[in-house]
Amino acid sequence: MTARPLTGKDFAARIRAQVADAAAAKRAEGRPARLVIVTATDDEASAWYVRSIASAAGKAGLDCDVADLGTTATAAGIADRLAALSADPAVDGVMLQTPLPPGVALAEVSGAIDPAKDVDGANPLSLGRLAAGLPAYAPATASAVVALLDEYAVDLAGARAVVVGRSVVVGKPLAHLLLDRDATVTVCHSRTRDLAAVTSTADVLVAAVGRTHLIEPEHVRPGAVVVDVGTNPTSDGGLAGDVDPAVADVAAALTPVPGGVGPVTTALLLKNVVD
């Protein structure tokens, strides 16, 4: 078998086109849509990601500012800025980029982002509202996984979904999104015993751990749909997923890295700003 590639580029382009239409309408009303990304790091991968969002925002006709607070920013300083941006009527979306300075926890400061502007679902209240079935933004990566599965008409109701990774930015919110779609959801992690025994029960397997090629063919049930959230830097400057490409011989469908979940994530982030 060679897995069907669940590419995200064309899908993301269509989302971005919708975003551009909405952004143009707002601009015509004299009220351009504005995203502000708060950073406090000199991490190069982070800077690359922020530039890619800013570039995509610009192409879609959104205003996008980067507020760099520097690597010496304190938790109080970051929270204050997030609160001020949340209160600013000219700002539609506020995103806090990680990593943060040592000693500053994302969950501690992201509570200062107004849930109505929390376009990347970083505030614990957004996650709690999501879990409680209330309107809320999910982290864009988690939303992108479900949107991509929908795009390719993967049936989630009653499906066995296994998420590898329990991070608060992907694994946990994704579990709630999948539960909300009536999947039976299992969350695995570094302490899971016999990972292959668990992952091979999955109709839909999502890898979101950040370990290059952790998921090998033996982890995958033949015919499963596999979503690769990993974006691990390679020595030659490229990106490798959490899923071994050899899984394509076993799975029915597989998202590529790059070009799978990633572009959809950025597009949905922008969509949240104009929504």
Place this chain on the structure above:
Amino acid sequence: MTARPLTGKDFAARIRAQVADAAAAKRAEGRPARLVIVTATDDEASAWYVRSIASAAGKAGLDCDVADLGTTATAAGIADRLAALSADPAVDGVMLQTPLPPGVALAEVSGAIDPAKDVDGANPLSLGRLAAGLPAYAPATASAVVALLDEYAVDLAGARAVVVGRSVVVGKPLAHLLLDRDATVTVCHSRTRDLAAVTSTADVLVAAVGRTHLIEPEHVRPGAVVVDVGTNPTSDGGLAGDVDPAVADVAAALTPVPGGVGPVTTALLLKNVVD
């Protein structure tokens, strides 16, 4: 096999004794611990549960008031009262009892409870903080399941835990508590296909659906630990669990109903008030 009964009565009594000590110390300081339970229902089972909490609180030396807003209470009226109680320095814990009047959703109004006084973990922010690894109160029932497993030295790290039921008051917060304890966690629900195939993978199986004897011996792996959260009224005025008593022939351990999770839940609720 006859399963070891994981009774909660003695354990709950020990927790209540600790609570009584803490309550006596607060009273000696001239600052008695006070729980306020807000109700807006004439449901008889609910009234019974509220009376049992109030009775246990009284015996432990806590002040416990019931604020009955009546069956015509509005969402705004309930939220206002919860906010006022949260702001009252003489109140240590605020609990909103369900069911609520038609059209009033728990998750919508419980956001008015200050997370610091949200002793039954009803505010979506409490759930989000729990998921994010921040200090927060979990719903007492979810906490009671983990506390009872700890009391009987059931090892959760690396265990396969299966939770049947995805409610925001038990199943979802419990999934986060179990994940936090390094279990591999699966959440099942009414749309799960072949429930027995999933539940029989569990080292630790928790039933929290509210359907009498849904879990039968065929759902249980021999040697599993089974926790029964169900409290379903029987025609003779008693309580039946979600687990068929015949499961005792298969499981290594099983919580009784009544006398298992229930008393521990009430004790932990009071403990949250004095903490």
